[in-house]
Amino acid sequence: MFPERFSNLPAYAFPRLRALLDHHQPGGDIVHMTIGEPKHGFPAWVSDVIAEQAAGFNSYPPNDGTPELLQNICDWLGRRYGVRPAPEQVMALNGTREGLYNAAMALCPETKNGRQPVVLTPNPFYQVYAVAAVSVGAEPVFVNATAETGFLPDYAGLSPALLDRVAIAYVCSPANPQGAVASRAYWRALIALAEKHDFRIFADECYSEIYRRDAPVGALEVAAEMGADPDRVLVFHSLSKRSNLPGLRSGFVAGGDESIRRIRQLRAYAGAPLPLPLQRAAERVWADEAHVAENRRLYAEKFDLADEILSGVPGYASPEAGFFLWLPVEDGEAAALKAWTETGVRVLPGAYLSRDTKAGNPGKGYIRVALVAPRTEVQSALISLRDCLYG
Structure with missing residues (x-):
């Protein structure tokens, strides 16, 4: 039997995401921007x-x-x-x-x-x-x-x-x-x-x-x-x-x-x-360290793209490090569903990474977007997200 003390843990994010999105058809070519799985090359x-x-x-x-x-x-x-x-x-x-x-x-x-x-x-x-x-x-x-x-x-x-x-x-x-x-x-x-x-x-x-x-x-x-x-x-x-x-x-x-x-x-x-x-x-x-510097350069290019594409988004904050965008929206679940059904871009509702507290759920008004795909794919996906969610 699963121990009682585990019963109140929040559900894992990605099964929740599948339950939210998978019974809907994507609205375009699928772009995965949910999971932080690096896709740049590693040293040969x-x-x-x-x-x-x-x-x-x-x-x-x-x-x-x-x-x-x-x-x-x-x-x-x-x-x-x-x-x-x-x-x-x-x-x-x-x-x-x-x-x-x-x-x-x-x-x-x-x-x-x-x-x-x-x-x-x-x-x-x-x-x-x-x-x-x-x-x-x-x-x-x-x-x-x-x-x-x-x-x-x-x-x-x-x-x-x-x-x-x-x-x-x-x-x-x-x-x-x-x-x-x-x-x-x-x-x-x-x-x-x-x-x-x-x-x-x-x-x-x-x-x-x-x-x-x-x-x-x-x-x-x-x-x-x-x-x-x-x-x-x-x-x-x-x-x-x-x-x-x-x-x-x-x-x-x-x-x-x-x-x-x-x-x-x-x-x-x-x-x-x-x-x-x-x-x-x-x-x-x-x-x-040579491959690390190159990896950092590739991410920096994509963050520069994000800053350019999303500069007009109210509340957009350019991150200092990592490879995620934490984008403000009215409701993260609704935004993720809208993005999927209208563009095919798959993002993660911020509330799926957070716990409800007396002060509220700090992730509810955000989506997490992973910039792990190739540069051209990231550029196209960010334009689609901007036009779909903030247009």
């Missing part, structure tokens, strides 16, 4: 490395990552953020979703100050945050991230009594779906809040390498600047968006010695390490 040599290392499928892979992979990740963190953890402070992940979930399993206490612990999550949110909270018996608290808060959650605005129960706070920067980037001041304030109320920050930084101007600051670098407890902040990264390799399932978590030790211990019993040939490929991918 990735396939060569996997083929060369194929004999490794005959061996159990290192559970925490090969020494070479862990070292290359540490070196990348040093180049990117100026922090260079020891390999013992990093663990390779089978995609960051595994890490975002299992870190809560490994690190969330059964009680906090004698009460049920709280896990904070931005709203809209990546569903694994909420599922992780419920799985560990914590109370998920959804904090609206709206235009008024810079599209990032204002955890400091919560009551001290609630903050004293917080065990974990998830933050996604650059934010999915809004593309907002946490500033150095935002991280400093949140880390100070976590130190004061004794909770951990899980920084989901999967979109960190897709930015338009300045590289986003990282939670780990700010924590190091502040001299914060090394176990206070854990960061999660992936090759999915950075390198267009979602199927490689390669990511990592980095943090303090004790946090990583406990996550590694859980992986030893319940995890699924990355196969050895894929780890060998990931070693090289983390060491190469």
Whole structure:
């Protein structure tokens, strides 16, 4: 029987979308702009490395990552953020979703100050945050991230009594779906809040390498600047968006010695390490930046197109990073249905990524549009959306 505690979770977004759209005929050639699955090419040599290392499928892979992979990740963190953890402070992940979930399993206490612990999550949110909270018996608290808060959650605005129960706070920067980037001041304030109320920050930084101007600051670098407890902040990264390799399932978590030790211990019993040939490929991918710069350039072209095409849309905000548009509409479901039946462009209602709260559903008046298709397809689709929804 499905555990009772899971009964109140919001339905997953894409089954809801299929139920909304699939019994209607598309109004034109179908363009998929719903899911954040990168479509740019990945380096051709990735396939060569996997083929060369194929004999490794005959061996159990290192559970925490090969020494070479862990070292290359540490070196990348040093180049990117100026922090260079020891390999013992990093663990390779089978995609960051595994890490975002299992870190809560490994690190969330059964009680906090004698009460049920709280896990904070931005709203809209990546569903694994909420599922992780419920799985560990914590109370998920959804904090609206709206235009008024810079599209990032204002955890400091919560009551001290609630903050004293917080065990974990998830933050996604650059934010999915809004593309907002946490500033150095935002991280400093949140880390100070976590130190004061004794909770951990899980920084989901999967979109960190897709930015338009300045590289986003990282939670780990700010924590190091502040001299914060090394176990206070854990960061999660992936090759999915950075390198267009979602199927490689390669990511990592980095943090303090004790946090990583406990996550590694859980992986030893319940995890699924990355196969050895894929780890060998990931070693090289983390060491190469040329393909990342090209990937960023391709997205920048499409964001420039979006700015040009949608400049007259009331409330349009050009995102700082990531590869989504968070477009204001009167009603996200109605807009998604209209776009599908009149143009064939498939977008996601923002409410499907959000939870209803006392302050309302912060995604209800938005649609999420993924700019993952080729440039010409994106251009045509955005013109169709503009003319259909805002004409």
